Amino acid sequence: MIAWVLGWSLLAQDPLTVFLDFDGGALTHGEDAAQGQVSCVEGSVEYPAYLGTAAEAAVITDAVRVAFEPFGIRVVDQAPPPYLPRTTVMIGGHSAPLGVADGVNGLACRVDCDDAVPYETVFVFSETIASASAVGAIAAHEVGHSLGLEHVDGAMFVMNGVSTEGGRAFGDSCAPLSERTPTCVSTHAQHCEGMAQDATAELLAVLGPSGAADMPPAIVVHEPVPGAVVVAGTEVVVDIEVTDDHEGVGWQLREDGLQWERTMTGSAEPVALQFPEGEFVVVVEAMDQSGQVTTVEIPVSATRDGRPPPSGGEDTGDDATTSTPMTADGDTDADPTAREDDAGCRIQATGTPAPIWLAMSLGWLAVRRRRYAR
Numbered sequence: 001m002i003a004w005v006l007g008w009s010l011l012a013q014d015p016l017t018v019f020l021d022f023d024g025g026a027l028t029h030g031e032d033a034a035q036g037q038v039s040c041v042e043g044s045v046e047y048p049a050y051l052g053t054a055a056e057a058a059v060i061t062d063a064v065r066v067a068f069e070p071f072g073i074r075v076v077d078q079a080p081p082p083y084l085p086r087t088t089v090m091i092g093g094h095s096a097p098l099g100v101a102d103g104v105n106g107l108a109c110r111v112d113c114d115d116a117v118p119y120e121t122v123f124v125f126s127e128t129i130a131s132a133s134a135v136g137a138i139a140a141h142e143v144g145h146s147l148g149l150e151h152v153d154g155a156m157f158v159m160n161g162v163s164t165e166g167g168r169a170f171g172d173s174c175a176p177l178s179e180r181t182p183t184c185v186s187t188h189a190q191h192c193e194g195m196a197q198d199a200t201a202e203l204l205a206v207l208g209p210s211g212a213a214d215m216p217p218a219i220v221v222h223e224p225v226p227g228a229v230v231v232a233g234t235e236v237v238v239d240i241e242v243t244d245d246h247e248g249v250g251w252q253l254r255e256d257g258l259q260w261e262r263t264m265t266g267s268a269e270p271v272a273l274q275f276p277e278g279e280f281v282v283v284v285e286a287m288d289q290s291g292q293v294t295t296v297e298i299p300v301s302a303t304r305d306g307r308p309p310p311s312g313g314e315d316t317g318d319d320a321t322t323s324t325p326m327t328a329d330g331d332t333d334a335d336p337t338a339r340e341d342d343a344g345c346r347i348q349a350t351g352t353p354a355p356i357w358l359a360m361s362l363g364w365l366a367v368r369r370r371r372y373a374r
């Protein structure tokens with residue numbers, strides 16, 4: 001007992017968002033599940049939607065939630081924001097579009113020992129499965145493969161490779177492995193003697209328990225200073241740092257009025273933006289795998305001469321209007337998707353931002369946090 005507690009406490013335990021996708025859609029070869037990419041799909045596939053009722057879909061969602069209830073998994077049936085890494089379960093159709101033999105109920109691209117690839121896409125071929133609760137059990141089964149679990153004997157277990165019954169559980173004892181040559185032998189051996197698998201111990205090792213302490217994402221705005229007044233048309237460096245206490249935080253920069261947004265991952269290089277004349281709010285929104293969201297709004301005024309607009313000043317308690325030189329390291333990404341807004345004003349990322357002068361106004365930084373229901 002102590003040995004395996006020590007064993008899994010040494011590994012990172014990171015919660016996971018699992019998205020049950022009932023809508024189908026285009027899938028292509030690749031590793032980014034958030035972009036509809038699947039490692040074991042060659043070329044592209046138009047995956048069919050689920051044809052059951054909304055009530056049946058709710059039964060499936062409930063079944064997956066119940067199976068993963070002890071663990072740090074958030075099961076959602078509405079698409080997370082595109083910037084959030086996630087594991088996707090495509091639910092619908094049958095095995096033929098993926099080139100898989102008839103009679104197969106689901107597919108995971110790999111048995112992913114120790115969850116080495118944290119975000120993946122798996123499939124449940126629901127057209128050939130009798131009941132919604134069985135679809136839910138097979139969805140949990142395929143996600144189990146993506147977290148490093150293998151087939152076990154015992155029809156009562158989710159990871160049984162033969163049963164098509166609903167209502168199965170992962171089980172918290174050492175169940176005999178079905179394969180003679182399992183893939184993740186050393187992982188199973190941390191929890192069980194002989195060729196056996198304790199699914200609950202392994203899932204806890206990878207995901208941690210449900211409801212474990214989990215901080216919301218933290219956002220640090222290096223530039224621009226909130227409330228900055230800039231010269232319209234010059235390049236403004238946006239330098240943001242997003243951190244979290246677990247892997248898997250995703251974030252986005254956007255300016256709604258300009259219909260500009262960019263998905264960011266990890267620590268991103270600064271971006272240089274050009275604002276036309278007007279008032280803008282650059283929004284930084286970050287979500288972690290538990291669904292906790294942190295949002296920071298950075299108001300920016302762009303005027304012809306870089307001076308505050310004449311009406312300004314509801315927050316003039318501190319009248320220290322300081323000019324701050326901004327420099328950038330010039331290593332920004334070119335953005336081929338830069339868009340134009342209705343007024344024809346263009347905002348884009350460019351290569352080498354020039355130093356500009358900002359007027360600083362304190363007290364504008366607004367941080368909001370909210371917690372999504374798990």
Ligand SMILES: [Zn+2]
Binds near residue numbers: 141145151161
């Ligand atoms: Zn399987």
